[in-house]
Amino acid sequence: MRTSRWIFRWWGAWPTWTGYAAAAWSLLYGALGLFWAMGGSGYPFGPVDEDHLSGSVLEGADVGVTAPAMAAVGAAGAVLGVVMARGRGRPALRNALLGLAWAQAVTFALVIPDYFLIAFVALAPLLVVFAFTGVPGAQGGVGDILYWHRVNLLVLFAGGVLWAATALAYQRRTGGACVHCGRGDRPAAHWTSPGSALRWGRWAVWAACAASLPYEVTRVAWYFGWPLGITEDFERMMQDTPGMLEAGLGFAIASLLGGVLTHGLVHRWGAVYPRWIWFKAGKRVPPALAIVPASVVAVALVPAGLMNLRVDLEPGLWAVSLPGVIFVAWGAALGAATLSYHLRRRGACRRCGRGTAERAGRDDRAGDEAGAGVAVGP
Incomplete structure (x- = not known):
C-alpha cells in the first residue's frame, strides 16, 4: 500500500522531475552516440540483414555522420533539460528553449520511429505470453521480435515523451499557468x-x-x-x-x-x-x-x-x-x-484549486437532469 501511494505521489509530481529525466536520457543516449562514433558496436541504424531492417527514417544512415550528431544533440539536451527544469527564462530565451524541446519531442517520438510502435502496443499482451510459451511459427523467440534495431526505436520514443512532458511543464510554468492542470487566471477559451x-x-x-x-x-x-x-x-x-x-x-x-x-x-x-x-x-x-x-x-x-x-x-x-x-x-x-x-x-485541480466553480456548475446541471429523468452525459 505504501509503495503504491509513493508511486502515485511520484507520478503526480511529474512537472518537477521530467526535465531532469529528459536531461539524463539525453546524456545517456548522447554517450551511446559518442561510443558509436568511436567505433563501438551496436549502432542501431547500421547494415543488417533484410529480416531485421526497421522502417525508421534513419535506417541505413552513415554512422560517421549520425553518431556524432547523436552525441552533440545528447550533450545539448542534457544542459537544456536542467535549464528548463530549474529556470524561467526571458521571453526570447523561453521561446527558443520551447522550440528546441518540442523539436526533440516530435523528432524522437514521431519522426524517427516506424510502424513498430503501434504493433508493439497491439502485441504487448501476446509478448508477455510468448516470453513463457515461445513464439509460434518459425521465429526462435521473443528476441526475434524485440531485436535491438526495434528496441532502439522504443528507447527513442520514450525520450520523445520525456521531452514533450518537459516542454509542456516549462511552457505552463513560464506562462503563468498551473503546471499540473494548465489552467491560468484568464477565463478558459x-x-x-x-x-x-x-x-x-x-x-x-x-x-x-x-x-x-x-x-x-x-x-x-x-x-x-x-x-x-x-x-x-x-x-x-x-x-x-x-x-x-x-x-x-x-x-x-x-x-x-x-x-x-x-x-x-x-x-x-x-x-x-x-x-x-x-x-x-x-x-x-x-x-x-x-x-x-x-x-x-x-x-x-x-x-x-x-x-x-x-x-x-x-x-x-x-x-x-x-x-x-x-x-x-x-x-x-x-x-x-x-x-x-x-x-x-x-x-478541480488539487494543486491550484482552479476549476472548482466549473465542476460545481457541472454537478448542479447533472443533478437537475438526473432528477428530471434525463440521461446524464460524461
Whole structure:
C-alpha cells in the first residue's frame, strides 16, 4: 500500500522531475552516440540483414555522420533539460528553449520511429505470453521480435515523451499557468468548455473511426481471399506465408474493437460503467483508464503513417501502404477525441484549486437532469 501511494505521489509530481529525466536520457543516449562514433558496436541504424531492417527514417544512415550528431544533440539536451527544469527564462530565451524541446519531442517520438510502435502496443499482451510459451511459427523467440534495431526505436520514443512532458511543464510554468492542470487566471477559451468539447469531440471520434476503415476492410478482404488493392500474385504469396493473413486479420479486429472503445470517449458508458459490466455497473470510470491508452495509441499511430508516406507506391499494390498513410489522420483524430474527453472529465485541480466553480456548475446541471429523468452525459 505504501509503495503504491509513493508511486502515485511520484507520478503526480511529474512537472518537477521530467526535465531532469529528459536531461539524463539525453546524456545517456548522447554517450551511446559518442561510443558509436568511436567505433563501438551496436549502432542501431547500421547494415543488417533484410529480416531485421526497421522502417525508421534513419535506417541505413552513415554512422560517421549520425553518431556524432547523436552525441552533440545528447550533450545539448542534457544542459537544456536542467535549464528548463530549474529556470524561467526571458521571453526570447523561453521561446527558443520551447522550440528546441518540442523539436526533440516530435523528432524522437514521431519522426524517427516506424510502424513498430503501434504493433508493439497491439502485441504487448501476446509478448508477455510468448516470453513463457515461445513464439509460434518459425521465429526462435521473443528476441526475434524485440531485436535491438526495434528496441532502439522504443528507447527513442520514450525520450520523445520525456521531452514533450518537459516542454509542456516549462511552457505552463513560464506562462503563468498551473503546471499540473494548465489552467491560468484568464477565463478558459470557449472551445474547452464541456459542451463545446463534446460537440467537436463527436466529430473527432467519427473521423478516427473513418480513418481506420481502409486498413480494416482491406485486411479482412485479404484473409477471405479477395485481393482488394493488391495483385493476385501478392495474395498467393501471403497465403503461402504462415501466419501472415492471420496477423493482418488480428490487427484489423483489434482496430475494430478499438473503434468501439473510441465511441466511449463521447458516450455515457465512457464515464459510468454500463450494466453489462456487472461488477462495476453504475460506478464512475477513472478518466485515466481511457485517457492513457487512447493517448498512447494516438501517438503511436503517427510514426506508422509517416513511415508509409516514405514507401514507394507500387502499381497494383496500393492497399499495402496507402491505408497506413491515413494513420496520421487517425492518430490526430483520436488525439483530439481524447482531449475532448479529458476536458469534459477533469475536475478541480488539487494543486491550484482552479476549476472548482466549473465542476460545481457541472454537478448542479447533472443533478437537475438526473432528477428530471434525463440521461446524464460524461
